[in-house]
Amino acid sequence: MVYDLSPGLKVRKRFSFFQSIFLLLILYLLTSCRSNLKEEAPLKATTPVLEPTLETAERMKSLIPKPVSVTPTSGSFTLTNDTQILIKPANQELIFIGDYLAGKLRSSTGYALPVTPDTGVNEPGNLYLSINDADPSLGAEGYLLTITPDRVSLTASQPAGLFWGVQTIRQLLPPVVESKVIQPGNWQIAAGTIRDYPRFSWRGVMLDVARHFFSVEDVKQYIDLIAFYKMNRFHIHISDDQGWRLMIDSWPNLALYGGSTEVGGGPGGYYTKDQFTEIVSYAQSRYILVVPEIDMPGHTNAALASYPELNCNGIAPNLYTGTEVGFSSLCVSKEITFTFLGDVIHEIAALTPGPYIHIGGDEAAATSPGDYKKLIERVQAIVQANGKQAIGWEEISQVNLLPGSIAQYWSSGHARKAAEQGNQVIMSPASKIYLDMKYNSTTPLGLNWAGYVEVSDSYNWDPANQLPGVAESDILGVEAPLWSETLETIQDIEYMVFPRLLGVAEIGWSPSTGRGWDEYKERLAVQGSRLKAMEVNFYPSPQVPWR
Numbered sequence: 001m002v003y004d005l006s007p008g009l010k011v012r013k014r015f016s017f018f019q020s021i022f023l024l025l026i027l028y029l030l031t032s033c034r035s036n037l038k039e040e041a042p043l044k045a046t047t048p049v050l051e052p053t054l055e056t057a058e059r060m061k062s063l064i065p066k067p068v069s070v071t072p073t074s075g076s077f078t079l080t081n082d083t084q085i086l087i088k089p090a091n092q093e094l095i096f097i098g099d100y101l102a103g104k105l106r107s108s109t110g111y112a113l114p115v116t117p118d119t120g121v122n123e124p125g126n127l128y129l130s131i132n133d134a135d136p137s138l139g140a141e142g143y144l145l146t147i148t149p150d151r152v153s154l155t156a157s158q159p160a161g162l163f164w165g166v167q168t169i170r171q172l173l174p175p176v177v178e179s180k181v182i183q184p185g186n187w188q189i190a191a192g193t194i195r196d197y198p199r200f201s202w203r204g205v206m207l208d209v210a211r212h213f214f215s216v217e218d219v220k221q222y223i224d225l226i227a228f229y230k231m232n233r234f235h236i237h238i239s240d241d242q243g244w245r246l247m248i249d250s251w252p253n254l255a256l257y258g259g260s261t262e263v264g265g266g267p268g269g270y271y272t273k274d275q276f277t278e279i280v281s282y283a284q285s286r287y288i289l290v291v292p293e294i295d296m297p298g299h300t301n302a303a304l305a306s307y308p309e310l311n312c313n314g315i316a317p318n319l320y321t322g323t324e325v326g327f328s329s330l331c332v333s334k335e336i337t338f339t340f341l342g343d344v345i346h347e348i349a350a351l352t353p354g355p356y357i358h359i360g361g362d363e364a365a366a367t368s369p370g371d372y373k374k375l376i377e378r379v380q381a382i383v384q385a386n387g388k389q390a391i392g393w394e395e396i397s398q399v400n401l402l403p404g405s406i407a408q409y410w411s412s413g414h415a416r417k418a419a420e421q422g423n424q425v426i427m428s429p430a431s432k433i434y435l436d437m438k439y440n441s442t443t444p445l446g447l448n449w450a451g452y453v454e455v456s457d458s459y460n461w462d463p464a465n466q467l468p469g470v471a472e473s474d475i476l477g478v479e480a481p482l483w484s485e486t487l488e489t490i491q492d493i494e495y496m497v498f499p500r501l502l503g504v505a506e507i508g509w510s511p512s513t514g515r516g517w518d519e520y521k522e523r524l525a526v527q528g529s530r531l532k533a534m535e536v537n538f539y540p541s542p543q544v545p546w547r
């Protein structure tokens with residue numbers, strides 16, 4: 001029996017050996033199957049509630065411009081290699097906004113971030129961008145951003161709102177998200193709800209490309225940077241004594257000759273119409289309106305040098321490469337001056353989709369008051385005949401303004417007369433937001449005629465309390481000019497603009513209540529690493545507790 005049993009046992013033992021191999025095989029197949037499944041649909045699982053790190057939570061409290069309301073909730077969302085950007089409705093404009101966001105996030109995260117129509121599958125782990133015109137209270141530029149551990153959902157009633165909300169999403173991610181190369185990031189966003197819309201519809205910058213010329217690439221870079229802070233107007237100062245920077249087909253010498261130099265005698269330059277259109281559409285794709293300025297009747301030496309017939313004495317002056325102001329004037333008594341202005345305004349209006357043409361009007365010390373009045377009154381009508389509204393520096397408020405004309409306050413207070421006439425005002429106080437003013441006596445670039453303007457100076461003011469007689473209801477918004485007598489490169493521009501621009505952006509966007517320099521400087525400090533990641537050449541002001 002025993003003997004008999006042993007072979008039986010032996011047989012049984014051998015059988016169980018095969019059995020175990022078989023079992024192992026099945027187990028292996030099962031696990032590999034499971035891991036396959038896991039790869040295909042990991043997002044079906046409920047996302048664990050991961051509390052945000054300190055830095056993640058801090059980013060939500062450090063947004064600039066400060067949103068209307070921020071309500072943190074529990075947990076955080078993490079961007080992963082599986083994240084998709086889902087769009088509803090998936091029209092061309094909204095897909096473009098999705099692509100813009102993906103483009104900003106891909107280089108640093110290395111994630112694919114496909115942009116696809118939202119078909120209502122509603123999977124966790126994704127970013128949702130949608131238009132919801134059922135909530136008009138957000139206005140033309142507002143947005144609602146809801147972040148849960150499962151999803152980021154951005155809604156707006158207009159595409160512009162989505163675009164500004166996208167900038168908020170960028171600021172909620174770690175600063176290195178702005179890097180051009182892959183970063184080992186913890187791409188976490190704190191959960192919460194942000195409801196946001198701007199105080200003013202006009203949140204602008206002005207760039208003087210006449211004193212020194214800047215390339216299309218430089219201009220685009222500047223436009224990209226202002227978009228990040230939700231600014232929506234790019235005023236471009238195209239002509240001045242030192243240069244004319246746009247080809248006008250009916251008066252080609254303006255650009256060919258009048259654009260051939262700049263302050264200091266460098267080669268200058270001008271934009272072809274195609275290049276100008278490229279700038280306009282680049283800005284448009286970032287919900288920024290281009291406002292072209294042709295300065296008159298002063299600041300016109302480049303034009304007067306290009307065409308002798310524009311001068312009262314018929315003699316063209318030399319090109320000018322210095323930095324004085326107030327010495328040139330168009331000849332108001334000659335009819336050809338108005339033919340010239342009509343042609344120029346007509347061609348520029350045709351290149352400009354926005355409703356505004358800026359006619360300068362500042363520092364016309366070489367024009368008699370009578371001639372000044374004649375010219376500005378007539379030119380406003382020419383602008384309107386071309387389907388646009390005229391904007392002028394505040395000196396234009398001294399003459400009769402047409403309804404719809406806008407005055408830009410900078411220093412004297414003439415803008416009060418614009419408000420008295422029922423016209424709107426753009427606030428650009430030189431002592432606060434002239435970004436070409438030096439920060440202090442040691443700033444290597446810039447001027448100081450309006451004083452030194454530290455970072456706190458450009459933040460500590462309110463448009464509605466700046467000029468008695470000009471109330472909130474008279475104010476269209478704010479604009480920070482950058483004159484370029486001393487600026488030659490995009491690095492120079494960045495040094496003067498940053499970080500003061502963030503303060504201007506906040507004054508233009510955020511409610512005046514619930515914010516102030518003491519808490520703002522802490523938020524600005526957090527933003528410093530983001531400016532670094534974007535490789536912005538900013539002034540590291542000692543007023544800010546940079547991290």
Ligand code: TNX
Pocket residue numbers: 325362363393410434436447483484485
């Ligand atoms: C005044 S502000 C000017 C410009 C100068 C600027 C320099 C204004 C309307 N005109 O022509 O470039 O000061 O800060």
